[in-house]
Amino acid sequence: MKILIVDDSSTMRRIIGNVVMQLGYKKDQFDEAEDGVKAWKLLNESKYDIILTDWNMPNMNGLELVKNIRKEGGHIKTPIIMITTEGGKTEVITALKAGVNNYIVKPFNATILKEKLDGVLK
Numbered sequence: 001m002k003i004l005i006v007d008d009s010s011t012m013r014r015i016i017g018n019v020v021m022q023l024g025y026k027k028d029q030f031d032e033a034e035d036g037v038k039a040w041k042l043l044n045e046s047k048y049d050i051i052l053t054d055w056n057m058p059n060m061n062g063l064e065l066v067k068n069i070r071k072e073g074g075h076i077k078t079p080i081i082m083i084t085t086e087g088g089k090t091e092v093i094t095a096l097k098a099g100v101n102n103y104i105v106k107p108f109n110a111t112i113l114k115e116k117l118d119g120v121l122k
């Protein structure tokens with residue numbers, strides 16, 4: 001099981017990583033990227049089982065990343081959870097239409113992330 005965590009905030013990547021470890025995953029089971037461009041590069045180099053991505057990021061944002069993932073490459077069907085401050089109904093619908101499997105609005109806790117992970121990994 002390998003997880004990709006994408007967020008331009010290093011603090012947020014650390015928080016998400018800590019929660020993922022609280023859920024029993026080891027540090028070598030996740031990689032981090034600070035924007036969509038870096039994430040896209042990693043996705044083309046390795047195979048991930050789940051992608052957790054922010055929306056607002058420089059260079060390539062989370063929505064563009066999701067669209068690229070769903071269009072081509074080895075992760076067309078890989079579960080994607082968007083973790084973002086963009087909690088409006090329009091944003092959620094836009095993200096789901098782009099191919100996001102689940103959605104978490106910041107701030108969140110370990111219980112919420114566990115529920116969403118379990119949900120998409122089923």
Ligand SMILES: [Mg+2]
Pocket residue numbers: 007008009054055056057
């Ligand atoms: Mg951000």
